[in-house]
Structure formats: C-alpha cells, structure tokens
Amino acid sequence: MTTDTAPGDIAPRLRHGLSVPSGLLDYAPAPESSAIVHLRDSYGLFINGEFVAPASGRGFATINPATEAHLAEVAEADATDVDRAVTAARAAFEGSWRDLPGRERAKLIFRLARAIQERSRELAVLETLDGGKPIRESRDIDLPLVAAHFFHHAGWADKLNHAFPGRNPQPLGVVGQIIPWNFPLLMAAWKLAPALATGNTVVLKPAETTPLSALLLAEIIQECDFPPGVVNMVTGAGATGAALVEHPGLDKIAFTGSTSVGKGIARAVAGTGKRLTLELGGKGAHIVFEDAALDQAVEGIVDGIFFNQGHVCCAGSRLLVQEPVHDELMARLRRRLDTLRVGDPMDKNTDVGAINSREQLDRITDLVQSGVDEGAAMYQPACDLPGNGFWFRPTVFTDVAQSFRIAREEIFGPVLSALTFRTAEEAVEKANNTPYGLSAGVWTEKGSRILWVADRLEAGVVWSNTFNQFDPTSPFGGFGESGFGREGGWHGLHAYVKVAQ
Amino acid sequence: MATSLTTGATTAAGGSVAPWEPRAADGRAVRVAPVDEVALTARAARLRTRSIKTTSKAALLDLSIRIMDLTTLEGADTPGRVRALCAKARQPDPLDASVPQVAAVCVYPALVGVAVQALQGTGIHVASVAGSFPAGLSRFDVQLDDIRAAVDAGADEIDTVLNRSAFLAGRHQQVFDEVVAAKQACGAAHLKVILEAGELGSHDAVRRASTLAILAGADFIKTSTGKISPAATPAVALCMAEAIRDVADQTGRLVGLKLAGGIRTAKDAWHYCVIVGETLGEDFLHPDTFRLGASSLLNDVLAQRAKLRDGRYADSDDFRVD
Numbered sequence: 094m095t096t097d098t099a100p101g102d103i104a105p106r107l108r109h110g111l112s113v114p115s116g117l118l119d120y121a122p123a124p125e126s127s128a129i130v131h132l133r134d135s136y137g138l139f140i141n142g143e144f145v146a147p148a149s150g151r152g153f154a155t156i157n158p159a160t161e162a163h164l165a166e167v168a169e170a171d172a173t174d175v176d177r178a179v180t181a182a183r184a185a186f187e188g189s190w191r192d193l194p195g196r197e198r199a200k201l202i203f204r205l206a207r208a209i210q211e212r213s214r215e216l217a218v219l220e221t222l223d224g225g226k227p228i229r230e231s232r233d234i235d236l237p238l239v240a241a242h243f244f245h246h247a248g249w250a251d252k253l254n255h256a257f258p259g260r261n262p263q264p265l266g267v268v269g270q271i272i273p274w275n276f277p278l279l280m281a282a283w284k285l286a287p288a289l290a291t292g293n294t295v296v297l298k299p300a301e302t303t304p305l306s307a308l309l310l311a312e313i314i315q316e317c318d319f320p321p322g323v324v325n326m327v328t329g330a331g332a333t334g335a336a337l338v339e340h341p342g343l344d345k346i347a348f349t350g351s352t353s354v355g356k357g358i359a360r361a362v363a364g365t366g367k368r369l370t371l372e373l374g375g376k377g378a379h380i381v382f383e384d385a386a387l388d389q390a391v392e393g394i395v396d397g398i399f400f401n402q403g404h405v406c407c408a409g410s411r412l413l414v415q416e417p418v419h420d421e422l423m424a425r426l427r428r429r430l431d432t433l434r435v436g437d438p439m440d441k442n443t444d445v446g447a448i449n450s451r452e453q454l455d456r457i458t459d460l461v462q463s464g465v466d467e468g469a470a471m472y473q474p475a476c477d478l479p480g481n482g483f484w485f486r487p488t489v490f491t492d493v494a495q496s497f498r499i500a501r502e503e504i505f506g507p508v509l510s511a512l513t514f515r516t517a518e519e520a521v522e523k524a525n526n527t528p529y530g531l532s533a534g535v536w537t538e539k540g541s542r543i544l545w546v547a548d549r550l551e552a553g554v555v556w557s558n559t560f561n562q563f564d565p566t567s568p569f570g571g572f573g574e575s576g577f578g579r580e581g582g583w584h585g586l587h588a589y590v591k592v593a594q
Numbered sequence: 595m596a597t598s599l600t601t602g603a604t605t606a607a608g609g610s611v612a613p614w615e616p617r618a619a620d621g622r623a624v625r626v627a628p629v630d631e632v633a634l635t636a637r638a639a640r641l642r643t644r645s646i647k648t649t650s651k652a653a654l655l656d657l658s659i660r661i662m663d664l665t666t667l668e669g670a671d672t673p674g675r676v677r678a679l680c681a682k683a684r685q686p687d688p689l690d691a692s693v694p695q696v697a698a699v700c701v702y703p704a705l706v707g708v709a710v711q712a713l714q715g716t717g718i719h720v721a722s723v724a725g726s727f728p729a730g731l732s733r734f735d736v737q738l739d740d741i742r743a744a745v746d747a748g749a750d751e752i753d754t755v756l757n758r759s760a761f762l763a764g765r766h767q768q769v770f771d772e773v774v775a776a777k778q779a780c781g782a783a784h785l786k787v788i789l790e791a792g793e794l795g796s797h798d799a800v801r802r803a804s805t806l807a808i809l810a811g812a813d814f815i816k817t818s819t820g821k822i823s824p825a826a827t828p829a830v831a832l833c834m835a836e837a838i839r840d841v842a843d844q845t846g847r848l849v850g851l852k853l854a855g856g857i858r859t860a861k862d863a864w865h866y867c868v869i870v871g872e873t874l875g876e877d878f879l880h881p882d883t884f885r886l887g888a889s890s891l892l893n894d895v896l897a898q899r900a901k902l903r904d905g906r907y908a909d910s911d912d913f914r915v916d
Contacts, residue, residue, distance in 0.1 A: 118876045120645070121650040385628070386627060386630035386633065388836045441645035538630075559633060
C-alpha cells in the first residue's frame with residue numbers, strides 16, 4: 094500500500110518529556126537516577142593531598158542549570174590559597190615526584206584511569222547535574238574519553254626517552270592549569286594526564302560553574318594514593334584564575350577558555366619565563382559540497398553544532414553549503430531539527446540539554462537577536478521548553494553574510510549560521526576568513542577534493558565526512574586566535590617537557 | 595558483445611544498453627544521494643541508545659505484534675504446520691485477549707490456500723513469496739507465472755526478490771523492467787520487493803536498489819529473504835528508510851518498508867521502530883507502511899509484554915511454540 098505525500102510532509106512529531114506520552118515517539122520519561130551521587134553540603138580546596146578550608150572562609154554556590162537548584166557550596170580560593178597550593182606542588186615536585194621512575198608514575202596514572210572507569214556512572218551523573226549536558230553524552234562520550242586520556246598518558250610515563258630520543262626530556266616543574274565549563278571533567282583529563290605522565294606537578298582551577306566533577310576526581314586521586322601535593326585543586330572564579338596565572342612559582346600555564354581571557358593571560362605571562370599553551374575559541378566552518386552524502390552530512394552538521402548545546406570550542410558553527418544543494422540541505426536540516434529532544438539532561442533520551450549559565454544564555458540570546466536584526470532568516474523547532482532552568486532552542490540562520498555578527502563571533506550555543514559558496518576555492522577562502530582557526534569539516538564523496546581542501550584550510554583540526562571525533566592519540570589545537578600548542582598524543586607531550594636541542 | 599562505455603552493461607545479442615536513470619512517473623530525474631558508510635552506521639548505533647520505558651515500551655511491543663508478518667518458509671512446511679502458525683497469528687496468547695493480531699502470515703505459494711482458509715474472516719493478510727524466492731534466478735516467465743498463481747490462490751501480498759545477478763552485473767534497466775512486470779502480474783495484490791541487502795555490497799547499492807524498486811512500482815521494499823546473513827541490520831534499515839523518504843520527497847509517492855531476517859528479540863524490534871519512526875515519522879509506524887518479518891520474535895515480544903504486565907519474567911514454556 095502506498096500513500097501520496099507532498100515533499101517535506103514526512104516529519105516526526107515530537108513532544109518530548111511528557112509524563113503521559115500521546116504518540117509512539119513521545120518517549121516515556123527515562124530518567125537516570127541521581128542517587129549514585131553523594132553531594133556534600135560544601136567542598137574545600139584540595140591542597141597537599143587534603144581538603145582544606147579556604148583562607149578567607151568564603152565560598153560560592155554551584156547550581157544545576159536545568160533546574161536552578163542549589164547543589165553545593167564550593168570554596169573560593171584567594172591568593173593565599175593559591176600560594177599554598179603552588180608551594181605544596183613545588184615541594185611534591187622536588188621531594189618525590191620528579192625522581193619517581195616513569196613506571197611508578199605510570200602505575201599511579203593507570204590506577205586512576207581504572208578508578209575513573211569504575212566510577213564512570215557516578216562521574217557522568219555529577220557532570221550532567223552540575224553542567225547541564227545530556228546524560229547520554231556524559232555517559233557515552235565524556236567519561237569514556239576521560240578514562241582513555243589517563244590510560245593513554247599512563248603509557249607514555251615510562252617511554253619519554255622513546256618520545257624524545259637522545260634529547261633527555263625533563264619535566265618543567267609546577268604547572269598551573271585553568272579549564273572551562275563545557276567539558277569539565279574531560280578538560281581536567283586533557284590537562285592532568287600529560288602533565289603527570291611527564292613528571293610535573295599541578296595546580297588546577299576548574300571553572301566556577303562546574304567545579305564538582307573535578308572535586309570528585311580529586312577524591313579519587315586521593316584514594317589512589319598519589320603523593321600529596323602532586324595534584325592540587327583551587328576552586329574560584331576570575332580572581333582565582335588571575336592569582337594562579339600571576340604566581341611566580343609556576344613554570345608553565347595551560348589555559349582553555351575564551352579568546353579574550355586567553356589574550357589577557359598571554360599578556361600577563363609575557364616576560365616571566367613561564368611557558369604557555371592556549372586553547373581558545375573558534376568559529377568552525379562546516380563545508381558541504383553538492384556531491385556530499387546529504388543525509389549523513391545533516392547528521393554531521395547536527396552533531397557539529399548541537400552536541401553539548403553548541404558549547405564546544407571546535408563547534409561547526411558556520412555552515413558553508415555549495416549553492417546547488419543549499420535549499421535541499423536546509424530543508425533536510427530543518428526537518429531533522431524538528432526531531433531534536435530538548436529537555437531534562439538527566440533523561441536518557443534528551444538530545445539537547447541546558448545552557449550552562451544565565452550569563453551564557455544572555456550572550457546567546459543577544460547574538461541571535463543581532464542575527465535577526467541584521468536580516469538573517471531564523472528557524473527554530475517549535476519544541477516546549479521546561480519552566481525554570483536555562484534553555485535555548487536549536488537555531489539555524491540562513492541568508493547569512495560573512496559580515497554578520499552571527500558569522501563572525503563565537504556564539505557558543507546551539508546556533509548555526511549558513512552561507513553559500515560556488516567553488517572549492519571560494520569555500521576555502523570563506524572558511525579561512527576568520528581570526529580563528531580551530532576546526533573545520535568537509536563533506537564530499539570525492540577523495541581528491543578532501544585532500545585539496547584540507548591542505549588549504551587554516552584549522553588545527555580538519556574532519557572529513559564526520560565531525561567531533563576525538564581521541565587521546567590525536568593532537569588537538571588551533572591556529573591564530575584559537576590559540577597555540579596541541580593537546581593529545583605525542584605532540585601534546587611537548588608542552589610539558591623541556592628537551593635538549 | 596557490445597559494451598556500453600558508461601556502465602559496462604551488455605546484451606547477449608550485442609549492441610549497447612542505455613544506462614538506467616532514475617526517473618519519476620512524470621519523467622523528472624530522481625537523485626540518488628550517496629551514502630557515507632561510517633556516518634550511517636554511527637547514526638543507526640546512536641538511535642539504538644534510545645531508552646524505551648514503561649508506556650513507550652508497552653506501546654512499541656503492541657506495535658511490533660500489529661506490524662508482524664509471521665513467517666514460515668521451509669521446505670518442510672506442511673498444511674499442518676501452516677495451520678498451527680495461522681492459529682498463533684489469530685491469537686498469539688490465548689490467555690490474554692488484549693494481545694493484538696499480527697498483520698500477515700507469509701508462506702510459500704503451495705501453502706497459500708491453506709493459509710487463506712485458516713485466516714478467513716480475521717483480516718490478517720496472506721503474503722506469499724513468489725517469483726523464484728530466494729535466489730530469483732529461474733526463467734523470468736516462470737517467475738511471473740509463480741506470482742500469478744499465488745495471487746489466484748488468494749494471496750493479497752506478494753514478496754518477490756530483486757534480480758541481484760543482473761543488478762550486480764550492472765543491468766539495472768533489466769532489473770527495473772522485471773519489477774514493473776512483477777507488479778503487473780500482482781494485479782490487486784501489493785508487491786514487496788526484497789533487495790537482499792546482504793548481497794549488495796554497500797549501502798550505496800542498497801540506496802540505489804531501493805530507489806529503483808520504488809520507481810518501478812514496488813509497494814514495499816524489504817531488506818532480506820532471511821535465508822542468508824547478514825539480513826536486516828540497523829544500518830540497512832536506516833539506509834532504506836532514508837531512501838523511501840528521499841523518493842517520497844522528490845516524487846510524492848511514499849512506499850512501505852519491511853525488515854526481515856534475524857530479528858529475534860523484542861529489543862531488536864522496538865529499536866527498529868525507533869530507527870524507522872525517527873526517520874519517517876510516527877505515522878509511518880503502521881501496518882499499512884511498516885512490517886517486521888519474523889517467526890521466533892513473537893514469543894519474545896509476548897514474554898516482554900507479560901513481564902510489563904506481571905512484573906516478572908514468565909517461563910519460556912508459557913508461550914506456545916507453533
């Protein structure tokens with residue numbers, strides 16, 4: 094039996110999160126239980142192997158962005174606390190860690206990786222509660238990558254002479270690390286794993302809206318019997334970060350976050366002799382040629398900009414479509430947007446979770462309004478949003494010009510700006526026409542074109558016929574205002590060692 | 595033998611064959627989009643992480659029964675065997691009147707008469723494989739006779755196989771013409787064309803074969819005969835669902851999808867419902883457009899249904915083997 098339809102008629106109706114689903118695909122609630130997490134009322138700073146009160150006695154609250162419910166109070170580290178932490182890290186470096194054979198460091202890091210694996214569900218639930226990302230993502234993507242980073246770098250700990258043959262690699266000493274709120278635990282892993290494997294000690298500052306998974310990681314590090322002072326964590330906001338950056342007792346700073354803060358750190362570090370790596374913002378170009386596998390390109394586009402609500406430095410936030418397939422691709426994309434489930438991050442069927450903070454929500458709202466004001470055409474699916482919490486519907490703009498703010502500025506939200514191009518040359522020119530240079534994606538069935546385009550794209554990471562693929566062996570980082578230095582693999586080790594020429 | 599330079603298709607008599615180009619009934623070209631294997635497989639796998647609980651699980655379990663083509667296609671099938679299967683089709687669980695009927699019973703042509711009689715008055719369709727199932731390599735006129743005979747015996751649904759031999763040799767026009775002729779031979783019966791996706795070699799080929807079968811007049815496209823492995827897979831189901839959607843967008847004609855072969859557990863069944871529903875829409879999840887060809891699946895669905903009802907698993911002997 095066949096039926097007649099108008100093109101575009103096929104559209105799965107979705108009303109997500111209903112307690113009494115009325116349609117077959119309005120899936121019944123499938124909540125992950127939060128009972129596995131045991132939240133404390135308040136958390137101290139992790140210094141020299143212990144949780145201690147902050148010098149000032151001040152703390153700040155961290156909330157669940159999906160509900161705005163209070164989760165816990167977290168200590169605010171000031172310059173005194175940062176000094177204690179750096180001192181402890183220095184003592185640990187000089188005292189035990191630097192001289193520990195690589196294979197002993199490896200054992201500790203392997204133990205940590207194994208403990209993370211065993212407590213993955215707990216860590217994933219905590220990550221979702223504190224940050225707002227869907228449990229499916231923290232469970233299936235974040236946590237496996239976290240464990241993988243520690244396993245991979247544990248393997249390097251006793252093989253540094255193979256990584257840098259004849260160059261006598263040595264640790265730098267004490268490193269200060271500042272991480273963002275979009276992948277709290279994963280960014281902690283990207284920072285801690287190579288630093289520890291190469292024999293450095295660490296003072297880490299988690300983001301102020303997402304400190305909890307890092308603090309649980311600190312507990313696990315404590316349980317794994319790392320020597321006290323090897324890993325220290327100081328929680329706080331911008332002032333804490335500044336105190337850490339400015340501390341004279343550090344040999345290196347590693348920062349992941351916004352370009353504007355990164356520039357400030359570069360200025361602060363200039364002339365101090367501290368080494369620096371920065372992983373900053375991006376405005377990734379997602380290029381789709383007319384011969385692309387369109388249905389799969391739609392999936393790649395959706396993953397590229399709506400994964401983690403678009404809170405991704407390497408998000409494919411600019412869609413460059415070859416003109417002949419623009420209308421068809423956008424029609425498929427709009428239809429696919431209608432199937433995205435926005436809602437409770439703790440529901441296992443949620444595709445798009447909460448925006449991380451009110452501040453970020455305001456920024457996104459503001460930039461989206463600018464898109465409308467500048468004349469772009471906006472599409473959002475008509476999905477219901479929960480009452481409280483911070484939410485933004487997946488959004489696609491068409492009729493976008495390169496000069497629009499939504500095409501130039503990093504929105505860091507679930508907002509895609511689509512532009513057209515005619516030739517591969519024009520695609521490359523438009524893709525590179527940005528001060529950023531972190532990531533790009535290319536969709537085409539023609540292998541020679543993938544190679545031609547990838548060669549010319551000024552982006553640290555180029556994905557072809559896929560997007561958002563990460564692996565601890567694969568070096569990640571950008572060009573230009575997206576920062577410098579690489580994380581992951583052999584390239585990522587360079588940042589944490591000094592070598593003879 | 596003359597060879598067409600463009601497709602390499604040949605005719606036995608010599609002379610080149612114009613390559614088959616997908617066109618709608620009104621002559622407009624239909625585009626067959628390329629398929630990226632890695633991304634397709636990843637999307638199908640991601641859809642399998644949907645968590646189906648409580649009322650959704652109950653609804654999809656019942657749907658799985660309502661869209662099932664209960665199948666027996668063995669050389670050893672006897673009238674007795676077919677009558678027993680039909681009894682199960684009418685009343686899958688005699689102790690639970692809330693269990694729906696299946697959509698159809700699927701048998702070989704020689705047993706169609708038995709099935710028709712056993713299912714009289716129930717509204718359950720009688721589907722027959724016909725046209726040289728499963729290999730599809732008998733003489734074509736014999737295949738058409740097979741179809742007509744099955745229809746005459748009372749089958750209202752015919753499942754034929756695509757000519758993979760001709761397809762893989764590049765003679766797509768021939769494959770197309772054979773489906774057109776099969777559809778004609780069906781008369782009022784609906785035609786399902788089995789692609790035998792496991793033999794086609796790539797999802798690009800599955801997409802092309804799907805498009806070809808639909809444009810040639812198939813009412814349903816079907817994944818597999820169930821006689822070889824791999825049969826239905828999540829990636830194939832997604833690929834064929836996307837092909838159906840694409841042709842419907844371009845021509846306005848929406849055909850049905852049947853997944854068959856290797857679907858044994860209720861979980862497999864509801865995951866396929868998710869893959870197809872999230873691609874083609876909720877309204878597509880209906881026996882008029884969506885079928886699951888299976889045999890042992892029914893008992894697993896009944897067991898899951900009973901567990902939802904009773905709060906514990908039943909013994910496997912609580913469900914009849916037919």
